[in-house]
Amino acid sequence: MTPPTAPSDLSDITQGQLEKLLTGSCRDPFSLLGRHKAGRSDVIRVFMPDAREVRLVRWTRTGIQREQAMRCVAQAGLYEARIPANALYKLRIGWADGWEECADPYSFGPLLSAHDLHLFAEGKHRDLASMMGAQVTTVDDIPGVRFAVWAPNAGSVSVVGDFNLWNTRRHPMRFRHDAGIWELFIPGIGPGSRYKYDMTGPDGSRLPLHADPFALASEVPPATASVIADPTPFKWTDQHWIEQRARRHTESAPLSIYECHVGSWRRPGGDGTQVLTWDELKDTLIPYVADLGFTHIELMPVMSHPFDGSWGYQPLGLFAPMARQGSPRQLASFIDACHQAGLGVILDWVPAHFPSDLHGLACFDGTCLFEHMDPKEGLHPDWDTLIYNVGRNEVRGFLIASALMWLNRYHIDGLRVDAVASMLYRDYSRPGDDWVPNQYGGRENLEAVGFLRELNDAVKTYAPHSLMIAEESTAWPGVTHKTQNGGLGFDYKWNMGWMHDTLSYVGRDPIWRRYHHDNILFGLHYAFSEKFILPLSHDEVVHGKGSLLSRMPGEGGTRYAGLRAYLAFMWAHPGKKLIFMGAELAQWEEWNPHGELAWRMLDTQWGRGMHTLVRDLNRLHRELPAMHQRDTRLDGFIWVIGNDTENSVFAWFRYGDDDTPVLVICNMTPVARSDYRVGVPQDGWWAEYLNTDAHDYGGGGEGNAGGCMTQPISSHGYDQSCVLHLPPLSVIYLKPTGYKP
CATH class of the missing domain: 2.60.40.10 (Immunoglobulins)
Incomplete structure (x- = not known):
């Protein structure tokens, strides 16, 4: 019960100020509360609604504590006491269930510099x-x-x-x-x-x-x-990894990424309502991905988000890890363990939009603070979310500071920036005149362009050697060019065009592929205009699209052969690599974010074979310089056969810095091609390093008995050639060994 009121020193407080304090709408509480000069003494004023008594403990000049009761001067819980000028004090508050001693929050001066x-x-x-x-x-x-x-x-x-x-x-x-x-x-x-x-x-x-x-x-x-987060710094043990990161992230280094939704990778006991913690993922996910030979794991957004169905792509806590998998410290421990296992960690990061949940950023202070006011600029029609106003200094700084926090505080190795295309165009997904032109009347979002350039420059300065990757689905020029040269400054761009074209090709019945040869050829026309990552991402195995396996034509083993050939084609194509979890299991079902991967496939020859193939593709990707060193350079690729539409056969050379070629031959029909002649640049034995039809991968075992000796017969512009057997729906890698009879 609040004590009765007593005479007060409220002469300097208006009734309106007092009313705002009592109703919780005071704009300047320090003008009313805390210490206030009153002649040769100070008046201490505190507001403690629901307290039954408030006492003030002060120190005399000799260090002796003196306690006195504070007077209740307003029924709602405003208390006062007079003490000697500048005397130190603390509060002793009697609540219904006991006493609390604390310093007065309103006794401290301004804190931020x-x-x-x-x-x-x-x-x-x-x-x-x-x-x-x-x-x-x-x-x-x-x-x-x-x-x-x-x-x-x-x-x-x-x-x-x-x-x-x-x-x-x-x-x-x-x-x-x-x-x-x-x-x-x-x-x-x-x-x-x-x-x-x-x-x-x-x-x-x-x-x-x-x-x-x-x-x-x-x-x-x-x-x-x-x-309120625990401020105790995490004790990192990944110094060796950090020292090696610059070398691992050069354009000439192998980069093979396993994209993962940690909630549905594996469920405890198969229970769709449960998720593995970061500690459990440390013991299961890390050794699994490392064994497959990937260089990096990419985590779909782990930032705090209110709706699991968004998979993290509608975040509200851009500085807070999602709590479902564990504490921030446990996340740091997971990343540290990834580095100890030789795995880099990339996070999906979403600066393009945010949901309109009432507890979040929308109309944060009663105005459109983080978002644009005009729905033509501030509302995203595809996702019914709000768009950050990156033309505002504070919003731009908020986003850039979030990116740097993940890179520095959590030792993240890179960010994949989501939905960049939606940021770059003011008319993105806006039909007709439902958009606002820029100051020059164009559709380019100049503020977003400036933000992305500033973001990438800041990362280069404050988190050097981190990877910045754009999910950008249009032909915007210079996404991976340096900002000083007019580019956006990203390190890599997802090659969405390659993904759509090649999936369209392999999804067709092989009898019709001869008419769609350009789906494979077209990507090489622009393959070196940017630094690309070839993505087979989560977006391609959800929302009714089916799994990669289910999109392959044919029956039974033909589907598996088609997927094996497609993955080997991808690993041999210029560009860094990314696949979404489950492809390595030859999973038939489309990804279910509320379930888990089809782990039962490892008990079948098809699943084990695909799993082994992905491991071998990653091993060859690392071990053969030609398969990664010039991924972003035109001199790392030479066509050999690009016009055999009748047989749907493709062949090319990949080159590394040692100039030793790897010959890649793709037979994209279920018909074996015998005595198929391919020109090569040097004579001798060409060893078969990979054949997707091998028994170990679940194939029929057709091939070339380990390799082929050249013949001095000209073909495809070369003086030497190999005569090969191309198994049905297969990809073969061959490399000269230096042996000459």
């Missing part, structure tokens, strides 16, 4: 993960948590959480006008507490409680609160 505020307003602060959100820290030798949130148009902002029983009146925040940031240090609280922000809009209306955009941890959905 003018330099930090300036950089934030300019969009140039690159470590917002340490500046904003809930930071466990010590101020004046007193431990607690400093909160900071950007809400320039809010009428008031308060922190609510477990520590104040979610009372919206207990902890109103200080407004820093220079940057539109609200801050407050709350002593005596620490990691693990849940919290949100209570705000009033510019018109004074109360807004829904918002999670912290800068939170470093969050609750497991469907709960939506932010969580």
Whole structure:
């Protein structure tokens, strides 16, 4: 029960100010609360609604503690006490269930430096993960948590959480006008507490409680609160990997990526409602991917997102790992273990859009703060999500700081930036005149172009040797060109055109493939215009598209042969490699994000064979310089046969820096081709390094008995040639050994 009121020192407070404090809508709480000069003494004023008594403990000049009762001067819980000027003090609060001793949150001065505020307003602060959100820290030798949130148009902002029983009146925040940031240090609280922000809009209306955009941890959905993260630094053991990363990420290095949705890779006990934790994934996923020989694992978004059905592509917590798999520390431990196993880690990262959940970023301070105000710019029609206003300094800085946090704090090796095409065009998925032209009347989104260039330049500066990969599905020029040369500055671009063309080709009945030869040839016309990754991603095995295997024509073993040939064709094609989980198992079913991979396929010859083939493809990809060193260079590829439409046969050479060629021959029909002559540049024995029809891969075992000796017969412009047997639906790799009879 609140004590009766007593005479007060409220002469400097208006009734309107008092009313705002009592109703939780105070814009300037420090003008009312904390220490205030009153002649030769100070008046201490605190607001403790629901307290039954508040006492003040002060220190005398000789260090002796003196305790006195504070007077309740307003029925709602406003207390006052007068103490000697500049005397140190703390509070002793009697609640219904006991006493609490703590420092007064309103006894601390401004916390964020003018330099930090300036950089934030300019969009140039690159470590917002340490500046904003809930930071466990010590101020004046007193431990607690400093909160900071950007809400320039809010009428008031308060922190609510477990520590104040979610009372919206207990902890109103200080407004820093220079940057539109609200801050407050709350002593005596620490990691693990849940919290949100209570705000009033510019018109004074109360807004829904918002999670912290800068939170470093969050609750497991469907709960939506932010969580104060443990600040204890993770003890990394991946120094050797970090030292080697520059070498591993050169254009001439092998890059083979396993894309993974960790929730549905494997389910504990096959239960679709359960997921493996990061610790469990460390013991299962890492050795599995490393054994297959991939150089990197790409994780679909692990940032906090409210709806599992979005697979992470509608995130709200761009600084917080998804809590379902475990704590931030467990995620760091997983990444550290990947590096120990020789695996790099790439994260999918989504700066193109965000969902409109009430607890998130939408109309954050009562205005369109993170998003565009005009739906023609701010609403994404494909996903019914909101679009970041990257023309605004603070939003641009928010996104770039998120990217750098993942790369630096979590030792991530690269980011695959989602939906870049939707950012580059103002009319993306907008028919007719349902879009706003740029200042020159064009469709290019100049603000997004500037943001992407600034993002990539910042990564090059603050996280060097990290990979930046664009999912960009159009012919926008210079995606992987340097920004100083007018490009966007990415390291690689997903080759979506190659993916669609080649899947269209292999999905056709072989009898018709002769009429679609250009689906294979066309990709080589632009293969070196950008630095490409060849993706067979999750988008190609969901939403009714079926699995890669189910898209192959034919029956029984013919389908498996077709998929084996397609994967070997892909690994031999210029460009880095990416496949989505499940392809290595020859999985028949389309990907089910609520299920798990078809692990039973490893008990069949087809599944074991495909699994073995992918392992061997990755091994040859690493071991044969010709298969990776010049992936992005025109001098690494030479056509041998590109016009055999009648037989649907293709052949080319790949070259590495040692100029030793690898001959790749693809027979894309279920008919064996005997005595097939192919010209080669040097005489001697050409060893068969790979044959997708081998028994080990589930094939029929046809081939060339380990290789072929050249004949001095001219063919395809070369003085020497090999006569080969091409098994049905097969790809063969051959390499000269130097042996000459």
